[in-house]
Amino acid sequence: MPGSLEPLDVNVQIPYHFRCPISLELMRDPVIVTTGQTYDRSSIESWVATGNTTCPVTRLPLTDFTLIPNHTLRRLIQEWCVANRSYGVERIPTPKQPADPVTVRSLLNQAVSQSNSKHVRLSALRRLRALARDSEKNRSVISAYNAREILIGILFETSLSLNSPELNLEALAVLSSFPLTESECVLISSDLVRISYLISLLSHSSIDVRVNSASLLENVIVGTRSPEKRAEISNQNEVFEKVIGILNYPVTCSRAMKVGIKALFALCLVKQHRHKAVEAGAVEAVIDRLSDFEKCDAERALATVELLCRIPEGCAAFAAHALTVPLLVKIILKVSDRATEYATGALLSLCSASERLQNEAVAVGVLTQLLLVVQSDCTARAKRKAQMLLKLLRDSWPEKSVRNSDDLACSDVVPKIVFRKRKTKRILLRF
Secondary structure: OOOOOOOOOOOOOOOHHHEOOOOOOEOOOEEEOOOOOEEEHHHHHHHHHOOOOEOOOOOOEOOOOOOEEOHHHHHHHHHHHHHOHHHOOOOOOOOOOOOOHHHHHHHHHHHHOOOOOHHHHHHHHHHHHHHHHHOHHHHHHHHOOOHHHHHHHHHHHHHHHOOOHHHHHHHHHHHOOOOOOHHHHHHHHOOHHHHHHHHHHOOOOOHHHHHHHHHHHHHHHHHOOOHHHHHHHHOOOOHHHHHHHHHOOOOOOHHHHHHHHHHHHHHHOOHHHHHHHHHOOHHHHHHHHHHHOOHHHHHHHHHHHHHHHOOHHHHHHHHHOOOHHHHHHHHOOOOOHHHHHHHHHHHHHHHHHOHHHHHHHHHOOHHHHHHHHHHOOOOHHHHHHHHHHHHHOHHHOOHHHHOOHHHHHOOOOOOOOEEEEEOOEEEEEEO
């Protein structure tokens, strides 16, 4: 349901008591506060989150922040939506209720207690996983009861004793839904036995287990500030090969691609081991999947390309791939400012190392893209890289591209570029 009346027929008026007193929009999940007033859940939660402790309508203090679902009003709103469907009103879905704190605490106790049967512990972990994947609100409720520390204990204690792999993998599945604190990351990264166990799971027969392990491993690498610990993880045997294997999983598994590129980028942050990524086939994997990534994943993929282009092995491998330059040129200004910066930086490294790639980049239209970057609202670093690349490519500028350079020099499109005739060829002199 749209938040305003604009998309609706002018004859449709939302009943006053169906509107949230805070947002004045149709309520999707009406809840009752201790003063008896009803608000939309998202609105009243935002009100309380900003430090307000009074009821917005009555101004009475909220002695208890428990929110009680108003099922009767929600059903009336749904019936009204259905009755006005012909006017463009869509029925609001029945909202999933947030996890009950008492239930969460009980499930965690059942999962951690070794006196319980394996079946009971597995059932509790599976219910926790379902709750965690339902919503961010549920994850917040679960986290409030020391859940991450409990899950880490189940994951590694179970795996080391080899009592029940099922419990281990279920704990891993739940834990992969949460970001870890720095101390929790250090707790895992400081024990190479634990790291080795996670890496071994990257070869599991189940893609879900492999992805969960890669997700937790990426979380640990990013959350660990110690360069030495990061280097130890990225230096483990076959870690790059196994992560790239996840990245190469069929496109139908979008989570494998998302987690795979995040883990690969995290591993490539360690400069001294980037050559291992190249040897494991990272170049082919990233370039071949570049057009399949969603926006944030494409940014991370391009950042990985730029990192690998900074080492000779990576630069040579990307130079040898026929699609590298055309794809990098094409993606400039197409995804985001960050993606533009990373793509331009990668091209700068590649063209600095090879005259052949300079000519190839010019042939596929990089000059026009770079001029647009210089004049755009991109980041300062993106513009600086574009200017450096333009200067590098000035001797490769084709005659036909600068035939009307005198006119271009005076236009609003390229005011910072000065051209000069030199014999039969015109080149860029400065920026």
